Amino acid sequence: MPNLLSMNGLSNEQIMHLLKRAAQFEHGEQASLEGAVVNLFFEPSTRTKMSFEMAEQRLGLSVLPFETAFSSILKGETLYDTVKTMEAIGVKAVIIRHEEEEYYQQLEGCKVAIINGGDGSGQHPTQSLLDIYTIHQEFGRIEGLHVTIVGDIAHSRVAKSNAAALEQLGANVSFVCPAEWSGDYETTDELDSLLGETDVVMMLRVQHERHAVSALFSKERYHKEFGLTEARERKMKKSAIIMHPAPINRGVEIADSLVECERSRIFKQMANGVFVRMAVLEYAMKGRD
Ligand code: NCD
Numbered sequence: 001m002p003n004l005l006s007m008n009g010l011s012n013e014q015i016m017h018l019l020k021r022a023a024q025f026e027h028g029e030q031a032s033l034e035g036a037v038v039n040l041f042f043e044p045s046t047r048t049k050m051s052f053e054m055a056e057q058r059l060g061l062s063v064l065p066f067e068t069a070f071s072s073i074l075k076g077e078t079l080y081d082t083v084k085t086m087e088a089i090g091v092k093a094v095i096i097r098h099e100e101e102e103y104y105q106q107l108e109g110c111k112v113a114i115i116n117g118g119d120g121s122g123q124h125p126t127q128s129l130l131d132i133y134t135i136h137q138e139f140g141r142i143e144g145l146h147v148t149i150v151g152d153i154a155h156s157r158v159a160k161s162n163a164a165a166l167e168q169l170g171a172n173v174s175f176v177c178p179a180e181w182s183g184d185y186e187t188t189d190e191l192d193s194l195l196g197e198t199d200v201v202m203m204l205r206v207q208h209e210r211h212a213v214s215a216l217f218s219k220e221r222y223h224k225e226f227g228l229t230e231a232r233e234r235k236m237k238k239s240a241i242i243m244h245p246a247p248i249n250r251g252v253e254i255a256d257s258l259v260e261c262e263r264s265r266i267f268k269q270m271a272n273g274v275f276v277r278m279a280v281l282e283y284a285m286k287g288r289d
Contacts, residue, residue: 003114004284005104006123007165015165019133021279022272025058031278032060033285035092040082041117042068042098047246047270048117048126052095055277064091080106087112093285113284121155121210127245128161130276132169134269135200138241143170148194150176150226151204151253154183155211158245159204174198176226180216191226195235203228203244203253219252228254233263241265 004010025031037056041049056063068074073082079098086094087110096103097117104114118124136142147166153159153175163185166173174194175187188194195201206222208215223229228242233255236242242254242264250256259266 005116007125007128007161018279022275025275025278036062037093038064038066038091040096051273054274083110123161124157127158128165130273133272145171145199147171147200148174148198149202152181152207153177154181155207156204201242
């Protein structure tokens, strides 16, 4: 069975299968998997780690605790040897978040199932799947929707995973950011002109920890130029929704008052993350001995 390392390479059928399975879990279906899993998080995480743990527990898996700060990583052990150790003691799947882009290249040959919980500025496939699930739940389709992704495009693994997958599923994706954060994407800095025709406004956190130079913008200036302000929210289509993977900087990428407004699906995204991760764990673990 496949690892889940990136959205690139997942077919539309595979994505739709995972979404369908997540919906079944959301509607109360139960499944039980056997074995132990470990969440190896080398970068901070609240949502991804906790919702993986919730998903693992709901599937009846045993979750072995791992804390980077108390592990042999501090004695210089490599990621490869850490993962091989998990494999040797009988762990069936590892969920890894790491600051190095494509860290998983060095894990070739490992037999344990590997699920990517975020690799630097690379990919974050389970976030993308839960975002797509949330959009599909709202509109009943992805094809033909206009999704506008706003913020630190170049450094955001959420933007990259979503851009490819949403386009593959037939959405029309626009990117809004300061020119310095365009990366390989064709972007604009004109958020206002897109709002009236956008179905999904997806805001991103500014990835300060991945910037070589600090603070291009003050918080106030960023909010004014690229943030979702109350005035901008009023320009959105009646049916349009607001998304953000969180953590949120309230008052920077989004006005405090909009975080829990009627259009916001931010906490719904988090709830959906558990069902999507149950589907992903099942997909990656079933069939492995
Ligand atoms: C994102 C991440 O870690 O990439 N958070 C998450 O997993 N929900 C977004 C971010 O940190 O900005």
